[in-house]
Amino acid sequence: MKQMIKPWRHVFKLDPDREIDDHALEAVCMSGTDAIMVGGSSGVTFENTVDLMSRVRRFELPCVLEVSNLEMIVPGFDLYMIPMVMNTADSEWITGQHQRAVEEYGYMIPWDLLVPEGYIILNPDSTVARLTGAKTGLEAAEAAAYAQVADKLMSLPVIYVEYSGTFGDMDTVKKIHQSIQSAKLFYGGGIHDEETAAKAAAVCDTIVVGNAVYENLEQALLTVKAVK
Numbered sequence: 001m002k003q004m005i006k007p008w009r010h011v012f013k014l015d016p017d018r019e020i021d022d023h024a025l026e027a028v029c030m031s032g033t034d035a036i037m038v039g040g041s042s043g044v045t046f047e048n049t050v051d052l053m054s055r056v057r058r059f060e061l062p063c064v065l066e067v068s069n070l071e072m073i074v075p076g077f078d079l080y081m082i083p084m085v086m087n088t089a090d091s092e093w094i095t096g097q098h099q100r101a102v103e104e105y106g107y108m109i110p111w112d113l114l115v116p117e118g119y120i121i122l123n124p125d126s127t128v129a130r131l132t133g134a135k136t137g138l139e140a141a142e143a144a145a146y147a148q149v150a151d152k153l154m155s156l157p158v159i160y161v162e163y164s165g166t167f168g169d170m171d172t173v174k175k176i177h178q179s180i181q182s183a184k185l186f187y188g189g190g191i192h193d194e195e196t197a198a199k200a201a202a203v204c205d206t207i208v209v210g211n212a213v214y215e216n217l218e219q220a221l222l223t224v225k226a227v228k
Ligand SMILES: CC(C)=CCC/C(C)=C/CC/C(C)=C/CC/C(C)=C/CC/C(C)=C/CC/C(C)=C/CC/C(C)=C/COP(=O)(O)OP(=O)(O)O
Pocket: 015, 039, 040, 041, 042, 066, 067, 068, 069, 070, 073, 074, 075, 076, 080, 082, 083, 084, 085, 093, 094, 097, 098, 099, 101, 102, 105, 108, 109, 110, 119, 126, 127, 128, 131, 132, 162, 164, 165, 210, 211
């Protein structure tokens, strides 16, 4: 099951805390994207997550949950992506919440469906950077070293370079990509049209498009074309 992420080149990330009408949701799900990732850094609850999952489930593409709090865990997703923030000193976001989740869910956890992600958060102005106390002012070599810790020491299957809200430094993403061996590199942040999609797709395995869906859907849909 976990292998399903390997060929993904394009993912739309939908936020349960934001409105999307049926017409827009259909366009996103029928766009040719490889998967829908459900997630967000704030305002995500059990209710709004169930609602979005059941609407996405009308379409035939993979639908995965990116877990950012314990309240949003809903059964029925294809996979559960579990962020572990590499560049924070606050262990709460590396193993702390995870330890409590395992304690709480215990034997119910479908381990085969869990995909840990080594998160490297690089936009200092993002909600997620503030929330996790991420050390964002990294040189490319420093970021690449975090990526190698995730890939070569911790054997995480996914490294996620997160510039949520802004288009990042593609040289840094490229250096990270060149430095890793086994993990798949996801990039997200500020991809809003075909051009930014193509630039990001050239330096990572999988691009993730979030806010653009809500800000300019027509342009957001063109990001699929850039990687296919
Ligand atoms: C029966 C059944 C299905 C059981 C469920 C099994 C399961 C999934 C068990 C849990 C196992 C487990 C170990 C869970 C971990 C729990 C947890 C809360 C971990 C913490 C994760 C973490 C580090 C969160 C920090 C925030 C983060 C990295 C969020 C990722 C999403 C993100 C960056 C969104 C960006 O948000 P966006 O909305 O774009 O931001 P803006 O507001 O700035 O736009």
